[in-house]
Amino acid sequence: MQIKELADIASQVRRDIVRMVHGCNSGHPGGSLGCTDLLVALYFQQMKINNRRGKGGHLTFKMDGNGEDIFFLSNGHISPLFYSVLARRGYFDPAELATFRKLNSRLQGHPTTHEHLPGIRVASGSLGQGMSVAIGTALAKKLNGDDKLVYVLMGDGEQQEGQVWEAAQFAPHHKVDNLVAIIDFNGQQIDGSTNQVMNNRDLKAKYKAFGWKTMDIKAGNDMEEVVKGLRKAKRLMGKGEPLMILLHTEMGAGVDFMMGSHKWHGVAPNDEQLAAALAQLPETLGDY
Amino acid sequence: MKKYTYTEQKDTRSGFGDGMTELGRTNPKVVTLCADLVGSLKTTTFIKENPNRFFQTGIAEANMMGIAAGLAIGGYIPYPTTFANFGSGRVYDQIRQSIAYSDKNVKIAVSHAGLTLGEDGATHQILEDLAMMRAMPNMTVINPCDYNQTKAATLALADHVGPAYLRFGRPVVPVFTDPDQKFEIGKAWMVNEGKDVSIFATGHLVWEAILAGEILAEKGIDAEIINIHTIKPLDTAAILKSVRKTKCVVSCEEHQANGGLGDAIAQTLATNFLAPQEYIAVKDSFGESGKPSELMKKYGLSSSNIVEAALKVISRKQ
Numbered sequence: 066m067q068i069k070e071l072a073d074i075a076s077q078v079r080r081d082i083v084r085m086v087h088g089c090n091s092g093h094p095g096g097s098l099g100c101t102d103l104l105v106a107l108y109f110q111q112m113k114i115n116n117r118r119g120k121g122g123h124l125t126f127k128m129d130g131n132g133e134d135i136f137f138l139s140n141g142h143i144s145p146l147f148y149s150v151l152a153r154r155g156y157f158d159p160a161e162l163a164t165f166r167k168l169n170s171r172l173q174g175h176p177t178t179h180e181h182l183p184g185i186r187v188a189s190g191s192l193g194q195g196m197s198v199a200i201g202t203a204l205a206k207k208l209n210g211d212d213k214l215v216y217v218l219m220g221d222g223e224q225q226e227g228q229v230w231e232a233a234q235f236a237p238h239h240k241v242d243n244l245v246a247i248i249d250f251n252g253q254q255i256d257g258s259t260n261q262v263m264n265n266r267d268l269k270a271k272y273k274a275f276g277w278k279t280m281d282i283k284a285g286n287d288m289e290e291v292v293k294g295l296r297k298a299k300r301l302m303g304k305g306e307p308l309m310i311l312l313h314t315e316m317g318a319g320v321d322f323m324m325g326s327h328k329w330h331g332v333a334p335n336d337e338q339l340a341a342a343l344a345q346l347p348e349t350l351g352d353y
Numbered sequence: 354m355k356k357y358t359y360t361e362q363k364d365t366r367s368g369f370g371d372g373m374t375e376l377g378r379t380n381p382k383v384v385t386l387c388a389d390l391v392g393s394l395k396t397t398t399f400i401k402e403n404p405n406r407f408f409q410t411g412i413a414e415a416n417m418m419g420i421a422a423g424l425a426i427g428g429y430i431p432y433p434t435t436f437a438n439f440g441s442g443r444v445y446d447q448i449r450q451s452i453a454y455s456d457k458n459v460k461i462a463v464s465h466a467g468l469t470l471g472e473d474g475a476t477h478q479i480l481e482d483l484a485m486m487r488a489m490p491n492m493t494v495i496n497p498c499d500y501n502q503t504k505a506a507t508l509a510l511a512d513h514v515g516p517a518y519l520r521f522g523r524p525v526v527p528v529f530t531d532p533d534q535k536f537e538i539g540k541a542w543m544v545n546e547g548k549d550v551s552i553f554a555t556g557h558l559v560w561e562a563i564l565a566g567e568i569l570a571e572k573g574i575d576a577e578i579i580n581i582h583t584i585k586p587l588d589t590a591a592i593l594k595s596v597r598k599t600k601c602v603v604s605c606e607e608h609q610a611n612g613g614l615g616d617a618i619a620q621t622l623a624t625n626f627l628a629p630q631e632y633i634a635v636k637d638s639f640g641e642s643g644k645p646s647e648l649m650k651k652y653g654l655s656s657s658n659i660v661e662a663a664l665k666v667i668s669r670k671q
Contacts, residue, residue, distance in 0.1 A: 188451065204423070204427070205424050
């Protein structure tokens with residue numbers, strides 16, 4: 066798939082995100098918009114996933130993901146992005162995005178397997194847990210002789226959770242070299258900038274000291290750069306060490322007034338703001 | 354009173370370890386993890402025979418629970434192991450989100466539960482874990498009573514689909530159950546049929562209840578003793594059937610009175626059939642250092658306490 070096509074999908078996903086959070090007047094648009102390019106690049110190009118279609122023409126989803134690359138979302142609050150990408154990729158009907166955060170929906174505020182939404186393998190939302198789960202699945206792949214990769218996305222604020230560092234210590238020790246941990250490095254968290262709330266210092270140096278390979282994707286909202294970075298990442302795998310990617314993103318990317326601050330971490334746009342946001346995001350695949 | 358004898362005393366954790374050895378040989382999907390307590394959990398043989406199916410996490414229980422969830426996603430049946438204190442309260446949120454809510458086929462197997470951990474004292478003597486795990490939706494909670502039952506439960510859990518918490522202990526205790534028993538999750542075991550009082554016991558307290566039953570028999574009291582090895586799902590049918598007959602209850606557990614087996618039974622009775630109940634349990638207190646038998650006595654968990662409670666609850670019958 067060409068960069069232009071991926072960028073078009075990203076535009077539609079961003080439309081979905083702002084419409085979803087507007088539709089229920091809650092949710093987290095900031096981080097969702099910031100990581101849109103990454104998830105689109107992963108799901109529509111970089112990850113090998115089972116393309117078989119089943120009931121209703123949707124992708125068939127297998128929990129164990131044998132023979133597939135697997136993605137885990139640890140910072141579960143950017144669920145609007147996850148849901149939109151899963152729907153647009155074909156796991157379920159995009160019309161279901163309208164049920165986000167509403168009663169009796171499979172699209173819970175934070176992702177869950179509890180409602181059996183295809184594409185989701187573990188609940189997330191309580192931060193710090195995703196990398197441990199990803200390691201477990203990466204180990205299962207090794208036991209199964211499956212050479213596919215496991216990706217996990219975490220927030221940079223999430224790096225303040227202790228469990229992250231338990232996992233960070235385990236992965237190199239056990240040579241989990243089929244694990245790609247991506248940190249959404251947007252420098253923002255709920256109470257302010259990460260530097261101000263709890264300075265993470267040099268994350269790359271920390272991971273390096275723990276035994277990881279590290280790399281940057283400096284322009285995490287430039288599709289071409291994201292794709293290039295993910296390609297490079299693949300070449301680094303399978304050599305005895307896990308890989309950490311520091312993905313430099315802008316919270317709220319794609320909607321000018323949502324960018325550059327933590328204020329849109331967990332706030333929904335009103336009607337006027339929604340219209341202003343949509344005006345900046347071409348409708349490419351048709352709104353749900 | 355049915356006669357129970359034993360020829361040897363063994364720790365329940367060895368029942369777990371030997372169960373794992375057997376699973377290692379019979380079920381290629383079973384894997385185990387440990388947070389730096391392999392010797393205590395008795396999984397040495399499993400690890401020796403299946404080194405690729407063991408994952409040492411170091412002293413990092415939160416990560417261990419998450420990795421177990423991930424291994425379950427990949428189709429394996431993980432048994433993460435540690436002390437009960439570090440496999441419940443310390444990692445409650447990891448169990449809740451990554452395992453129970455996510456419906457992962459993880460068998461949390463924990464040793465050194467309760468006061469009988471002994472000399473290490475209150476920091477390690479978890480007495481709230483049954484309450485925590487019982488409160489968690491989608492969690493099966495099992496507390497077997499001797500070596501044979503623990504081994505049988507360990508084997509049964511590999512065939513059971515869903516999250517589970519298997520709790521056992523450190524000290525050697527009489528081995529009195531059938532070595533070839535079939536462990537049925539959620540099915541109470543009738544230890545002794547009686548008509549005057551229902552004694553429901555779990556874990557190490559089952560043997561104490563048997564000793565109490567013998568003393569009560571000498572006093573002309575015919576106690577019904579039932580082993581509730583599965584705290585959740587609770588065998589409410591067996592409990593109600595017994596209490597409808599005896600009209601009074603003594604619940605026995607090496608755990609806080611708050612939220613454990615006794616409360617589970619009380620909830621069943623309150624909503625179905627009212628009957629007086631006495632608790633043999635720790636009464637809103639932490640433990641302390643000491644020998645297991647000394648602690649059981651000091652905290653009121655020995656057979657003589659069960660006898661007293663039985664006499665008291667019989668006198669409360671209307």
